[in-house]
Amino acid sequence: MATTYAEYQRDRIGWFFGISGGQLIVLAAASLPMLWAINKAAWLSALLLALIWIAVLFVTIVPVRGRSATGWMFACTAYAVGGLLGWTSFRSKASTGQAEDLDTPDLPGVLQGVQVHDGPPLGSNLQRVAIIQDHATKTWAVTAAVVHPGIGMEDADERHRYGEALTGLIDVAGRTEKIEEILFTVRTVPEDGAERALWVSSHRRPNAPALSERVNGDLAHGLTQASVRTEQFVTIVVPETRIAKAAKESGGGLEGRCRELYLLMAEIEAQLRGPMRTTTVNWLTSPELALACRTGFAPGDRAGIVEALAMREKDSGVNAEVPWAMAGPSGADSVVRHYSHDAWNSVSSTIKLPARGVVMGALAPVLTPSESGERRSFAVAYPIVPQSKADRQSGNAEWAADLAEGMRSKVGMKIRAKQAEDAAKARGLDQKLARGNYLTRPYAVCTVTVPKTARISEFGRRLDASVRRAGFAPLRLDLSQDAGFAASTIPLGISLTRKGNA
Template sequence: MSTPVRYGSWSVDRGATFGGLGVGTWVGAAASGIPVFAALGAQRWALAAAWTPLWAAAVVLLAVPVRGRTPLRWTWDAGHRLIGSVLGWTSWQARAATGSVEDLEEADLPGVLSGIRTHDGPPFGPLLARPVVVSDDRERTWAVVARIAHPGIGLSEAGTRARLGHGLAELLESAATGELVSSVVLQVRTVPDDGAERTAWQVANRRPDAPALAQAVTDELAEIMTAAGVRHEAFVTVVVPERRVARLAKEAGGGTDGRARVLYGVMSEFEARLLGGVGCTAVTWLDSPGLAAAVRTGFAPGDRARLTTEEPGLPMAVAGPSSAPPPERRHYEHDAWQSVTCTVLLPDKGAVMGALAPVLVPTTAGERRSVSVSFEPISHTRADRMIGGESMNSELTNEIRRRGGFRVRAVHRQEAARVEGRDVRFAEGNALVRVGVAAAVTVPGTWSISDYGRRLESSITSSGFKPLRLDLAQDTGFAAACVPLGVGLPRRRGVR
């Protein structure tokens, strides 16, 4: 029996830094120490001694991370949240709740999703379907969403898993080579099966003159299967920025239809690779009602049965929540539900394919788990610059340690070997991809969200990863983890 492949050739996304700190941090730390150096130059020892603790405090505020952010960044983010709460910027109510909807096809979503607009594209494919094209006015991007079906890898051998991983790598490398797609978001949502499809089938096919014993056995089996069953939903969102698609869209006729035609070419390529190397059994590009249902069940998992049996044509205007109060520091409330979102930090020792499976397992009926993995292919030119900076930084840091008489530890040698291996693979033609993982748990509003948040963190830890709660950004984290619209994790550097 072959050994599963362990993937672990990743590194922290720090760009061209020295000693793990960015250029801005080094400049700030040096600038805060100018009074100390000036006092030493003037031989004013008492003043230098008085300024030294202040300099040390400034360095701690600028450079020492606490749960992913420096103290100065925590203060800045908390101040923004406080100002927004006082001015009422964080409260939101749907137009449908007030009866002021003018266009039922116009999306009405809170927070970072407020800039989302949907457009029906021109006919696509042999069935002349009209997939919905999603535009984000805030981020200036265009996206298309597909619902996929995959048999899973639970019973697959190591060779099959390696082949599927190679297929995903080829898909991402093709996206990086084309330099058109900015991100590919894979989202999987797991909920206890509500039996909606089974109930609808029974209503349509059950015979009223069937024996009473057969009906009783059927009802008992349905109850047992519904309690034990788990349903998975998987979506793939392809995001293209406006600056990359504008010229091609002009050549394709301009406007929304021109951008949709460019996206259709990307969709055809992605569909072929998803059905091929990735191993999907079905790829369905969502139309407007399908996307509205996916968004609605993202905010309210309990509405899935009603949408399946009663409202197949849900308009986008009512796909979001009716109201969203100001987000709490450590969780997010939306209608009668509440969610906790954590980012998943990748372990240094690597992980095998399927290691995140325990994160998707609900611990009780009524709990919904969701995991989104965002892949951002990096262009060849920028990747070459980043890898060159990492290589120079690694060599310079180790050389300084040697000349200073410090020991080069095993972790330093391992990091240098990792950078060298990445450089070799890039020279062989492999692409560089930025990866972000967000996991969320959603439960009814009457349940203890703090308890289920701890359960989510425990599932992530038991899978071999490290959770990091998105404090002060739970609404954005929820949109990234639970709503298939291509919204990524919060960014601090503003780099697209």
């Protein structure tokens, strides 16, 4: 028996046959000329205006792959203008010999507004945590590399307990009244065998039998081809509007904001290590975060960095760090259906939640590579709605559900089971908020990354097949592949719902 979560609903329930108020106003205004023509008995004009009204109906209401026709029109226009002006292509300053400050991030697309600061010394190790400032969205963020044992072998009761622990984490973040979003990023990286090669080279005996060397070599080659590594990150995002006043009381400036972020980090870490049973929580420093970004754009660079770190233990003059000016790709191009960066191509898709609910651990097939050299990653984001706004939305949703039921009853329409279930969830939301729970709008983005020598369209179809096999519905992020890649792979707090990143 598995633990299934189905306590979610549409963000907004249309109060007139599923149509929102804005859409209803547009349709009503578009029908006025037709009604005027009918009143004047101008039947030919009324017929033409009726056809125009039907066209407005489809443009306004009917979604096409997640967007309305007007949304696609604006997106295509913006993409075309960006292509003509060269905004969809990126070339790093280091690749053109123009890099001046190696500590300044040089990242493409939605990451261009990111600046990374070194926080004050923290803890007994005097670790300087990387503070991520996004000037485009006016937010602050910190990222931790975590290790979790997973839930693959757990029973239903234990999975239910993990679900309650996640709910507790969201409620703790909401009660701080500062954290706007929590992001969990997981990357399944192909095993490069760098650590094993270093261990073998340091433990090889000169008088070892040749057969033993051959067997160990074949075994290492086979295990490397069949193995993957998992990298997990947790990022908390705090908007400037929520932290500015408290930061002023803590000394103001960057140091005041760092102190407030450190307090939030302690609260989140306690929840991660306690109820969620995370074995390791390491808040990343600036060099560690730069390394995570570089391996996100170029997974193949990790082996060389691991070797450099091993060489630095013997020779302190070896530079094993990745400067921020080189943490991004040397070149990147945003194509309609995929994202090209350095020698790699990536395809990103969002995941639509199924109506029957979600089983905990169902995303595992999405992270399973279909071939050697393929990298899978996904991010699950939990934007936290402020309590006052959540109460207002809950009241509006309950009112819309009651109004829709009343109108259907008056016109004699039968209330379907799904409509009744959505209305019950809208009414039950107020009870959850009254108990102290916080409202969140979770979403997930998954990405597959392969070398340019492979056909990215084929691996994109395999990713979609994995999503469907897990019980979800994939939705390709056409015209927004760069933002989808940054949100699901680069742990810098990029969101698809936050204004400025979308």
